[in-house]
């Protein structure tokens with residue numbers, strides 16, 4: 001049997017992240033891309049800059065590109081896509097901001113079919129035309145297309161051809177819209193919020209010492225900013241370790257906590273660990289001061305408990321091979337218990353309690 005390989009978003013054997021940056025001419029795409037590069041390590045590829053460089057290089061397409069830009073028209077997609085692809089290959093980076101592209105549906109389809117790359121999201125700078133016009137007329141970078149006649153044509157092409165691309169990605173829930181009429185610094189604050197929330201990555205923490213665990217982990221529970229892990233539940237000898245997120249350090253689990261860990265466990269709001277002693281059917285809670293487990297309630301129904309979740313003062317315990325969930329209200333005095341059965345013909349595979357589960 002072959003191994004499945006994810007070939008999507010691969011460029012030259014590398015997995016790449018692409019963000020399209022769209023918005024009207026003068027909406028501030030280039031200005032904000034420079035900020036993103038500084039702060040988030042992306043490589044900025046401006047389709048317009050690549051086309052202008054192609055004109056300067058004296059390539060055979062140069063004259064055609066120049067006259068199209070002067071007319072505010074969109075250069076044929078295969079030319080632009082080839083330039084973008086080359087720039088990505090030459091870059092050592094794997095994260096790209098592609099600015100001013102795709103400008104129309106043909107750009108989008110050609111890029112997708114040639115590269116096989118889907119954007120992570122589309123950063124869309126929304127700005128009124130009068131503001132964009134004012135900015136372009138005062139840009140002063142000697143661009144041939146920054147004159148009123150060409151600007152009007154570029155606006156028309158933007159409305160007719162580029163906005164449908166934004167609509168396409170909007171349907172795929174990929175558009176992150178920015179109010180680009182604000183001051184550049186305020187716009188970047190909004191841009192940062194988007195990048196901070198969407199580019200979070202898994203970070204490697206210090207590794208569990210080799211040999212600390214001889215068997216697979218069976219429970220891992222978040223408790224007071226720590227992660228408590230054990231590898232066997234019942235009465236057999238087991239191993240336990242505690243990871244402190246603050247110190248990025250692993251330590252041994254206290255003797256009492258480990259020896260009493262005799263069944264599925266869960267932490268209530270990360271504050272209090274409860275477990276069910278699966279052989280006796282007893283719910284217990286952990287007392288850190290005495291390093292011991294305190295009985296809460298006992299029931300035959302809880303014997304053989306397999307897994308549990310805790311929230312809102314209640315424990316949901318999967319029992320009888322998944323054919324019932326025993327709910328224990330540990331805040332009630334004395335604790336209350338009732339059974340929830342899955343629909344006929346179904347068994348419980350996993351249990352989670354949603355935040356909306358309230359006590360009222």
Ligand SMILES: Nc1ncnc2c1ncn2[C@@H]1O[C@H](COP(=O)(O)OP(=O)(O)OP(=O)(O)O)[C@@H](O)[C@H]1O
Pocket residue numbers: 023024025026027028029030031032048100135136138139140180181182183184185187
């Ligand atoms: N938020 C802003 N407020 C005022 N001026 C801005 C703002 N952002 C950028 N500018 C200025 O507006 C002009 C156009 O900005 P920029 O070149 O970044 O736009 P663009 O969207 O990349 O344009 P184009 O698509 O034509 O390349 C520049 O002179 C820039 O300094």
Ligand SMILES: Nc1ccn([C@H]2C[C@H](O)[C@@H](COP(=O)(O)O)O2)c(=O)n1
Pocket residue numbers: 025046047048049051068069072073074075076080099100101102103107145154
């Ligand atoms: N995908 C693209 C991007 C740009 N062009 C041409 C036509 C634009 O008016 C011009 C300037 O682009 P900008 O620097 O404003 O992004 O470049 C194109 O044909 N296709």
